[in-house]
Amino acid sequence: ALARRGDQPLKGRRVLVTSGPTHEPIDPVRVLANRSSGRQGHAIAAAAAAAGADVTLVSGPVSIPDPAGVRVVAVESAREMLAAVEQALPADLAIFAAAVADWRVETDSAQKIKKGAGGPPTLRLVENPDILASVARRAEGRPPLVVGFAAETQNVIENARAKLARKGCDLIVANDVSPESGVMGGDRNTVALVSAEGVERWDAMTKEAVAQALIARFATRLTGASA
Numbered sequence: 401a402l403a404r405r406g407d408q409p410l411k412g413r414r415v416l417v418t419s420g421p422t423h424e425p426i427d428p429v430r431v432l433a434n435r436s437s438g439r440q441g442h443a444i445a446a447a448a449a450a451a452g453a454d455v456t457l458v459s460g461p462v463s464i465p466d467p468a469g470v471r472v473v474a475v476e477s478a479r480e481m482l483a484a485v486e487q488a489l490p491a492d493l494a495i496f497a498a499a500v501a502d503w504r505v506e507t508d509s510a511q512k513i514k515k516g517a518g519g520p521p522t523l524r525l526v527e528n529p530d531i532l533a534s535v536a537r538r539a540e541g542r543p544p545l546v547v548g549f550a551a552e553t554q555n556v557i558e559n560a561r562a563k564l565a566r567k568g569c570d571l572i573v574a575n576d577v578s579p580e581s582g583v584m585g586g587d588r589n590t591v592a593l594v595s596a597e598g599v600e601r602w603d604a605m606t607k608e609a610v611a612q613a614l615i616a617r618f619a620t621r622l623t624g625a626s627a
């Protein structure tokens with residue numbers, strides 16, 4: 401088939417996408433988790449593949465199918481996700497859509513924790529590595545375009561701007577994940593693009609449509625060509 405640039409704006413480009421939640425072990429049968437379905441990140445990986453990119457999708461535990469035409473690396477915890485991301489580099493474009501657990505249990509138990517006279521266990525939490533920030537702040541081998549997400553339940557734009565600066569990425573895709581928004585686990589997403597150039601608010605769309613529009617936008621930024 402004849403692949404015109406308009407159809408395959410990411411042909412020959414390497415794209416890394418993180419998606420899904422992470423699971424942080426408490427003991428062999430229990431985890432700390434979150435409600436991310438992976439739908440938006442997986443849709444972005446699929447859209448990048450459809451745009452001709454060589455795509456690696458590093459995904460936490462999800463119940464949705466692997467996208468077609470994408471290399472999938474399945475991980476559980478944030479630390480495993482970080483290692484898989486480092487393995488997958490270099491990339492031309494890195495998109496961090498995963499809902500990485502902010503904390504893990506300091507020392508997970510080798511055996512199942514039992515109820516007992518001591519009462520409920522106290523879980524001591526420590527902070528996980530920030531995967532996006534560690535890639536965006538690389539001195540060497542930083543992908544030319546690094547995109548983060550900001551899942552917020554309030555002050556969406558303000559929080560996204562702060563994240564853009566704090567993490568050192570080029571763009572933040574901000575979205576409202578408050579329970580009223582229906583985004584978590586739902587079909588649709590309402591996002592705003594936040595960059596040094598300003599804020600662009602998009603109407604609510606299916607997660608697939610958001611993914612296609614994002615990929616077109618990233619391709620334009622990356623190649624300078626119209627996508």
Ligand code: CTP
Pocket residue numbers: 418478496497498499500501502528529530531532533547548549550551552563
């Ligand atoms: N992220 C990451 N590694 C982490 C935490 C977050 O790579 N340990 C990435 C997410 O994939 C997302 C961006 O950073 O692209 C923002 O995630 P978010 O949870 O909104 O930001 P945090 O910095 O964790 O701040 P908070 O949850 O307190 O709002």
Ligand code: CA
Pocket residue numbers: 500501502
């Ligand atoms: Ca977080």
